[in-house]
Amino acid sequence: MDLKIKDEILKRRTFAIISHPDAGKTTITEKLLYFGGAIRDAGTVKGKKTGKFATSDWMEIEKQRGISVTSSVMQFDFNNCRINILDTPGHQDFSEDTYRTLMAVDSAVMIVDAAKGIEAQTLKLFKVCRMRGIPIFTFINKLDRQGKEPLELMEELEEVLGIQSYAMNWPIGMGKEFLGIYDRFNNRIEQFRTEEEERYLPLDEDGELAVDHPMKKTSYYTQAMEDIMLLNEAGNDFDKEKVLSGDLTPVFFGSALTNFGVQTFLETYLQFAPTPQPRNADNGEVVDPLTEEFSGFIFKIQANMNPAHRDRIAFVRIVSGKFERGMNVTLARTGKNFKVTQSTQFLADDRETVDVAVAGDIIGLYDVGNYQIGDTVVGGKKAFNYEKLPQFTPELFVKVTAKNVLKSKHFHKGILQLVQEGAIQYYKTLHTEEVILGAVGQLQFEVFEHRMKNEYNVEVRMEPIGSKVARWIENEEDVKESMTGPRSMLVRDRYDQYVFLFENEFATRWFQDKYEHIKLYNLL
Ligand code: GDP
Numbered sequence: 001m002d003l004k005i006k007d008e009i010l011k012r013r014t015f016a017i018i019s020h021p022d023a024g025k026t027t028i029t030e031k032l033l034y035f036g037g038a039i040r041d042a043g044t045v046k047g048k049k050t051g052k053f054a055t056s057d058w059m060e061i062e063k064q065r066g067i068s069v070t071s072s073v074m075q076f077d078f079n080n081c082r083i084n085i086l087d088t089p090g091h092q093d094f095s096e097d098t099y100r101t102l103m104a105v106d107s108a109v110m111i112v113d114a115a116k117g118i119e120a121q122t123l124k125l126f127k128v129c130r131m132r133g134i135p136i137f138t139f140i141n142k143l144d145r146q147g148k149e150p151l152e153l154m155e156e157l158e159e160v161l162g163i164q165s166y167a168m169n170w171p172i173g174m175g176k177e178f179l180g181i182y183d184r185f186n187n188r189i190e191q192f193r194t195e196e197e198e199r200y201l202p203l204d205e206d207g208e209l210a211v212d213h214p215m216k217k218t219s220y221y222t223q224a225m226e227d228i229m230l231l232n233e234a235g236n237d238f239d240k241e242k243v244l245s246g247d248l249t250p251v252f253f254g255s256a257l258t259n260f261g262v263q264t265f266l267e268t269y270l271q272f273a274p275t276p277q278p279r280n281a282d283n284g285e286v287v288d289p290l291t292e293e294f295s296g297f298i299f300k301i302q303a304n305m306n307p308a309h310r311d312r313i314a315f316v317r318i319v320s321g322k323f324e325r326g327m328n329v330t331l332a333r334t335g336k337n338f339k340v341t342q343s344t345q346f347l348a349d350d351r352e353t354v355d356v357a358v359a360g361d362i363i364g365l366y367d368v369g370n371y372q373i374g375d376t377v378v379g380g381k382k383a384f385n386y387e388k389l390p391q392f393t394p395e396l397f398v399k400v401t402a403k404n405v406l407k408s409k410h411f412h413k414g415i416l417q418l419v420q421e422g423a424i425q426y427y428k429t430l431h432t433e434e435v436i437l438g439a440v441g442q443l444q445f446e447v448f449e450h451r452m453k454n455e456y457n458v459e460v461r462m463e464p465i466g467s468k469v470a471r472w473i474e475n476e477e478d479v480k481e482s483m484t485g486p487r488s489m490l491v492r493d494r495y496d497q498y499v500f501l502f503e504n505e506f507a508t509r510w511f512q513d514k515y516e517h518i519k520l521y522n523l524l
Contacts (some may be wrong), residue, residue, distance in 0.1 A: 012360025020119035021113035028256040036076025104317035114147030146175035173220035276360035289359035294321035294379030313364040332383035342366040373422035394438030413454030468501040475518035
């Protein structure tokens, strides 16, 4: 491989930020982009959404709800690395796209609100990262406010998430009394709200403040030193291998809003964050990013970014080699070979045409309905598929019909396409073949309804049937319809497999006790 391209690939760091809404993801993203010079003024990420694409009906949903429907991709350079941040929707109405975005990154940054600790959505996203075994870095935010005790937060990480942790730094005081962080990794104290020239104080070989400073006399300093002694004696050791295998999370404390500790976090993170990682193909081969041939997979398809054209954009994570505009690629699923003339790159919500991109990068390909989620594209003619993306267990369900029965053909066509695109999951009842849609977040239904109307000209009626516990069945042949009831509905999924939709966890257990021989399982 060309040395220059190899060098480019090894510069890539591709990650997602995971958090519960309001933990500070947008704020920290702005600061990161600001360091990278990608935005002039930290504080424009949110503003942009109402700018350029304001007329788009897609964005209309975002505007109405004041949330981000889709994950965007941001790229910037810092310390000789090229960083790709894949954003994940932060509202509780997040969707399967959020999960799938985590399939396209090499590491994750988890933001935790110091006052709230681990929250529901963080836990869900964490589990997906954990399943992939990718490194997870933790930033505990809002130290400028009173929060939980740092030791308590560390304990919570280990107990709730079941991951080992190592504090890279430690807060000295908190809230109004926040003095700074004791940086175990860089052997210094970083003072809060202090000019850059005076911000860093050195430590002596015993790990004590090496200079005479008023901070030394405070109880906060004494407390921090006691905590650190405890961590040194009883805490985990820092272990790079464990970080890379996702078994130990390095923990950083800071305050995104006041831009404190964010740069130190970024610098340290970049020392350990993985370069683009290899990926398994379904023929058993492992494809190295430094392989000459271009290859990648589609993890997301987004429609209607441009209101003037009803186009879609397929997001491709490049796994190996180099992508060049105008190159010939083969879509593995169909074997079709074609020239890619239109490709986009994503930079802080601005779309630019991309001419060259390499392994680790995300590109957008214009799509007129050729691509599906999980598709593999390969340069040249020899095609293979990457391992299938996991399917996620939906939690919310609606029964859906066309308001106008004469539109039934369009109705089914629309559903088929949106299901293939991965926008929503499809189920049908056994004999009556009524259509049931499943989703991870409520927003998916709204997007479905909106798109059916605008793209397929079909108004739909949706009847919520609430949240259900969906379970697939290993031994389908043993299932009998007599096992169903008002609390355990039996349906088929889009692959014609049986799925039980239980009313709740209780109904699931009750069923399992009664029919022990039925082997239920859930997707991710
Ligand atoms: P997101 O929903 O995770 O993207 O969270 P935002 O970045 O929008 O932040 C949610 C709220 O928390 C906003 O009002 C922020 O100004 C505030 N916030 C973010 N970081 C900090 C911080 O370090 N300290 C304090 N006090 N507030 C913060």
